Amino acid sequence: MKLHPMISALRKHKAGVILIALQIAVTLAIVCNATFIIGQRIARVNRPTGLNESDLFLIQQRWADAPNGNDPASVEKLDAMQRDDLAVLRKLPEVASVTPVRALPLTNNGSYNGIYLKPDQQKATTEVAFYTGDEQILSTLGLRLIAGRAFTAADVRHVGFRSSEEPVAIIVSKAVADKLYPHGDALGKAIYLDIGTTPSTIIGIVERLQTPHVGGADGDVPAYNSLIEPLRRDYHRTQYAVRAKPGHEQAAMRAARKALFAADALRAVDDEDGIRTFSDIRARAYQGDIGMAVLMGVVCLILLGITALGIVGLTSFWVGQRQRQIGVRRALGARKQDILRYFQAENLIIAGGGAVLGIVLAISLNLWLITRYEMDRLPVTYVLVCLLAVLVLGQLAVLVPARRASNVPPVVATRNV
Amino acid sequence: MFGYYLELALCSLKRSPGLTALMVLAIGFGVAASMTTYSVFRAVSGDPIPWKSSQLFVPQIDMWGPTGRDATGEPPTALDYADAMALMRDHRAKLQSAMYPISPLVVPADAGKHPFNIDGHAVYSEFFPMLDVPFKYGGGWSAQDDAQRAPVAVISGQLNDKLFGGANSVGKMLNIEGADYRVVGVLNRWNPQPRFYDVVNTDSGGFVSDGEDVFVPFQRAVAVGMSTAGIDNCNESPKEAGFDGLVHSSCSWIAYMVELDDAAAVTRYRNYLDGYAGEQQRVGRFNWAPNNRLRDLPAWLDYLHVVPSDTKVSLLVALGLLLGCLVNTAGLLLAKFLRRSGEIGVRRALGAPRSALYAQFLTEAGVVGAAGGVLGLLLTGVGVACVKFVLPGDIATLARLDPSLLMLTLLMSVLVTLLSGLYPAFRAARVQPAWQLKSN
Numbered sequence: 001m002k003l004h005p006m007i008s009a010l011r012k013h014k015a016g017v018i019l020i021a022l023q024i025a026v027t028l029a030i031v032c033n034a035t036f037i038i039g040q041r042i043a044r045v046n047r048p049t050g051l052n053e054s055d056l057f058l059i060q061q062r063w064a065d066a067p068n069g070n071d072p073a074s075v076e077k078l079d080a081m082q083r084d085d086l087a088v089l090r091k092l093p094e095v096a097s098v099t100p101v102r103a104l105p106l107t108n109n110g111s112y113n114g115i116y117l118k119p120d121q122q123k124a125t126t127e128v129a130f131y132t133g134d135e136q137i138l139s140t141l142g143l144r145l146i147a148g149r150a151f152t153a154a155d156v157r158h159v160g161f162r163s164s165e166e167p168v169a170i171i172v173s174k175a176v177a178d179k180l181y182p183h184g185d186a187l188g189k190a191i192y193l194d195i196g197t198t199p200s201t202i203i204g205i206v207e208r209l210q211t212p213h214v215g216g217a218d219g220d221v222p223a224y225n226s227l228i229e230p231l232r233r234d235y236h237r238t239q240y241a242v243r244a245k246p247g248h249e250q251a252a253m254r255a256a257r258k259a260l261f262a263a264d265a266l267r268a269v270d271d272e273d274g275i276r277t278f279s280d281i282r283a284r285a286y287q288g289d290i291g292m293a294v295l296m297g298v299v300c301l302i303l304l305g306i307t308a309l310g311i312v313g314l315t316s317f318w319v320g321q322r323q324r325q326i327g328v329r330r331a332l333g334a335r336k337q338d339i340l341r342y343f344q345a346e347n348l349i350i351a352g353g354g355a356v357l358g359i360v361l362a363i364s365l366n367l368w369l370i371t372r373y374e375m376d377r378l379p380v381t382y383v384l385v386c387l388l389a390v391l392v393l394g395q396l397a398v399l400v401p402a403r404r405a406s407n408v409p410p411v412v413a414t415r416n417v
Numbered sequence: 418m419f420g421y422y423l424e425l426a427l428c429s430l431k432r433s434p435g436l437t438a439l440m441v442l443a444i445g446f447g448v449a450a451s452m453t454t455y456s457v458f459r460a461v462s463g464d465p466i467p468w469k470s471s472q473l474f475v476p477q478i479d480m481w482g483p484t485g486r487d488a489t490g491e492p493p494t495a496l497d498y499a500d501a502m503a504l505m506r507d508h509r510a511k512l513q514s515a516m517y518p519i520s521p522l523v524v525p526a527d528a529g530k531h532p533f534n535i536d537g538h539a540v541y542s543e544f545f546p547m548l549d550v551p552f553k554y555g556g557g558w559s560a561q562d563d564a565q566r567a568p569v570a571v572i573s574g575q576l577n578d579k580l581f582g583g584a585n586s587v588g589k590m591l592n593i594e595g596a597d598y599r600v601v602g603v604l605n606r607w608n609p610q611p612r613f614y615d616v617v618n619t620d621s622g623g624f625v626s627d628g629e630d631v632f633v634p635f636q637r638a639v640a641v642g643m644s645t646a647g648i649d650n651c652n653e654s655p656k657e658a659g660f661d662g663l664v665h666s667s668c669s670w671i672a673y674m675v676e677l678d679d680a681a682a683v684t685r686y687r688n689y690l691d692g693y694a695g696e697q698q699r700v701g702r703f704n705w706a707p708n709n710r711l712r713d714l715p716a717w718l719d720y721l722h723v724v725p726s727d728t729k730v731s732l733l734v735a736l737g738l739l740l741g742c743l744v745n746t747a748g749l750l751l752a753k754f755l756r757r758s759g760e761i762g763v764r765r766a767l768g769a770p771r772s773a774l775y776a777q778f779l780t781e782a783g784v785v786g787a788a789g790g791v792l793g794l795l796l797t798g799v800g801v802a803c804v805k806f807v808l809p810g811d812i813a814t815l816a817r818l819d820p821s822l823l824m825l826t827l828l829m830s831v832l833v834t835l836l837s838g839l840y841p842a843f844r845a846a847r848v849q850p851a852w853q854l855k856s857n
Contacts, residue, residue, distance in 0.1 A: 317752035
C-alpha cells in the first residue's frame with residue numbers, strides 16, 4: 001500500500017480532511033476527559049463505608065419539652081430522656097441493637113477536629129471525624145474490629161452537646177492508626193484530642209470507617225480518618241442508629257416510630273426524613289456523582305455517534321466525487337478488496353492525524369480542568385483506550401461508504417459523465 | 418430574493434434526506450446538551466438579587482489570630498457573638514443585620530397534631546428592608562421590638578397556609594418552642610437561590626428547595642436559648658456548656674450582612690472595621706494586626722465557591738459537544754454544497770455575484786439550523802425534565818424551561834449552523850464557473 005498516492009489524493013480535498021481530523025480531535029479530547037470523570041465518580045460511589053449497610057436505619061428526633069442543656073442538672077435530665085428512648089427501642093422484637101450517634105458516614109453532617117500525639121504540639125498530627133456511640137456502636141454499625149476490644153458499658157460517659165470531653169478510651173480507624181503510628185503499634189497508645197487535655201488511649205482499631213462528608217468538603221479530611229468516642233451527647237435533638245433483625249427493617253422502622261411516640265408524644269420525628277434507611281442515605285449522598293457520570297456518558301455517546309455518522313456522510317460524498325478514479329483503478333486490475341483497504345487506510349491516516357491533535361487537546365483540557373476545577377491528572381491508560389476506541393469507531397464508520405466504493409464497476413472509467 | 422433562496426434550500430435539503438437528517442440531529446443534540454447544562458448553570462450562578470448585589474457586603478473579622486488561620490490566611494467566614502453584637506451596636510452601615518439559622522419546633526394549637534420542625538433565621542429588623550424581602554401581609558418588626566426582644570415573628574406563605582389557612586394572620590399567635598409569638602408579617606414566595614444571606618450555614622452550598630418558614634428577632638432567640646441550626650467553628654472549645662457556652666465563646670457561627678450604597682460608604686465601613694479591630698488589639702483582646710475582609714455579594718459567593726464545580730465542568734463538556742457538532746455540520750455542509758458545483762457554475766455563469774451565492778448557502782445553513790433548533794427545543798425540554806433524576810434534588814428543581822431559554826436555544830442553533838456554514842459557503846462561492854461548464 002503506497003502512501004504517496006494516498007496523501008496526494010488527500011491533498012486535493014484538504015478542507016474535508018481537515019474537518020474530519022478536527023472532528024476526531026475534538027471527540028477524542030472530550031471523550032477522554034468525560035470517561036475519566038465517569039471512572040472517578042464510579043470509584044467514589046463504590047467506596048465502602050466500613051459499615052454493614054443492610055438492615056441499618058437512622059432515627060432523628062427532637063423533644064418539644066426538653067431542658068436547654070446549659071447546666072449539669074438539665075444535662076442529666078436530657079440523658080435520662082435519651083436512655084429511656086434507647087431502652088424503648090432495644091425492647092422492640094424487630095430490633096437487634098441500637099446506639100446513640102451524632103453522625104453517620106454519608107450524611108454530610110458531622111464534626112471534625114485535629115488530634116495530637118504530644119500534649120504541647122502546636123499543629124495537629126492529622127484531622128479526623130469524631131463519631132460518638134455507646135457500647136453497642138460496633139455491633140449496630142457492623143464495624144469490623146481488627147485489633148483491641150469494643151467499648152463496654154463502663155467506658156461510656158455522657159456530656160452536653162457542645163461540651164468538650166476527654167474520654168479515657170477511644171477506638172480509631174485503621175487509617176488513623178497507620179497515620180499516627182506507621183509501624184502498626186497504635187493499640188494501647190495515648191493521643192490527645194485537643195491541646196492541653198488529658199490523653200485518650202486507643203483501645204481498639206476498626207478496619208474502616210468513612211467520614212460523614214462525601215465530597216471532601218470539610219477541610220479535605222482524608223476519607224477514612226475517623227475516631228469513635230464512647231460518649232452519649234445530650235441535647236434536645238438526638239439521633240439513634242438502629243440495626244434491625246435481618247429482613248425486618250421496614251417493620252422495625254414502623255415499630256420504632258410508634259414506640260417513641262408512645263413513650264413521649266411531645267416530640268417531632270419528621271415524616272419523610274425522621275427515619276431513613278442507610279441505603280436511602282447512600283443514594284442521596286451520591287446522587288450528584290451518579291448524575292454527573294450519567295451526563296458525561298450521554299455526552300460521550302452523542303459525540304461518538306455524531307462523529308461516526310459524520311465520517312460516514314463525508315466519506316460517502318468523497319466516494320461519489322471519486323467514482324471515476326475508482327473505476328480507473330478497478331479497470332487497471334484492483335480488486336474490490338484493494339479499494340476497500342484503500343479507503344480504510346485513508347481513514348486511518350486522517351484519523352491518526354486527528355488523534356494526535358486530539359491527544360494534545362485532551363491533555364491540555366485536562367490540565368486546564370485540574371487548575372480550575374479540582375480534577376485529577378488523566379492517566380495514560382484512559383488516553384490510549386479512548387484513542388483505540390475512536391480509531392476503531394472511525395474504521396467501522398468508513399466501512400459503509402468504502403463498501404459502496406468497492407462496488408463501483410470498472411466500466412465507470414470509460415464513461416464520460 | 419430571500420423567498421427564492423428559501424425555496425432552493427428546501428429543495429436541496431429534500432434531495433439528500435440522509436445528510437439533512439444527520440445535520441439536524443447533530444445540531445439538535447449539541448444544542449440541547451448545551452442548553453440543558455446551561456439552564457442548571459444559569460440557575461446556580463445567577464445573581465440572586467441583581468438590583469442590589471453590589472451594595473450588599475459581608476464583613477469578616479479575624480477573632481482567632483494566627484493560630485486559627487489556615488494556609489490561605491483568611492479570617493473565619495462567620496463572626497462570633499461578641500464582635501457581631503459590637504458591629505450591630507455601632508451601626509455604621511446604612512442597614513445591617515446579624516443572623517443565624519434556627520430550627521425551632523412549632524407546637525400546633527390542635528392537641529392531636531404532633532409538633533413539627535420548621536427552618537428559619539434569627540435576624541434583626543433591618544434584615545427585611547435591606548434584602549427587599551417581599552411581604553404578602555404586614556411587614557417586619559421595628560428596632561424597638563429588637564431592643565425589647567419582643568416575641569414577634571414573620572412567617573412564610575407556606576407556613577401561613579399550613580397553620581392559618583392562608584388568611585391574613587397578622588396579629589395571630591404562634592407557639593414556637595413553647596412560647597407564644599405574634600405574627601407581624603407573612604411573606605410572599607421568597608426563596609432566593611442561593612440563600613445568599615447565609616451561605617455558610619446552609620446545606621448543599623446554599624441551595625435549598627424550600628424557603629425558610631420563620632424569622633424571629635435575634636436577641637429574642639438568643640435570650641430564650643434557641644440554638645443555632647448551622648455550623649460552628651471553634652478555635653478553642655467553649656468554656657461553658659450548651660448554647661450559652663457558644664454565645665460566650667470565640668466560635669464563629671453568626672452570619673452578617675450590611676448595605677453600603679456607594680464607594681465612599683464602603684471605604685468608611687472598611688476603615689471602621691480596621692479601627693474596631695485595632696481597638697480590640699489595644700485593649701488586649703486581639704494580639705494581632707487587623708485582618709478584616711469586606712466583600713461585596715458577588716465576590717463573597719465566588720469566594721465560597723457557591724457554584725458547584727460539577728455544574729461548570731458539565732457546561733464546558735456540553736460546549737465541547739457543541740463544538741464537535743459544529744465541526745461535523747461544517748463537514749457535511751461542505752459535502753452538500755460542493756456536490757452542487759455544477760449548479761453553482763451555472764448560476765455564476767448567468768451573472769450571480771458571489772454575495773448571491775453566500776446568501777443562498779447561508780440561507781440553507783440557516784434552514785438546517787432552524788430545523789435543528791426545533792429538535793433542540795424538544796430535546797432540551799426532555800433534558801431539563803431528566804435533570805431532576807441526575808442532579809441533587811435541590812439544584813435540579815432550579816433548572817427551569819422558560820421563554821428566554823427557548824429563544825436562546827433557537828438562536829444558538831441558527832448561529833452555530835451559520836458559523837459552520839461560513840467556510841463551506843466560502844468554498845462554494847469560489848467555484849470557477851468555467852470548470853463546471855465543461856462536460857464531465
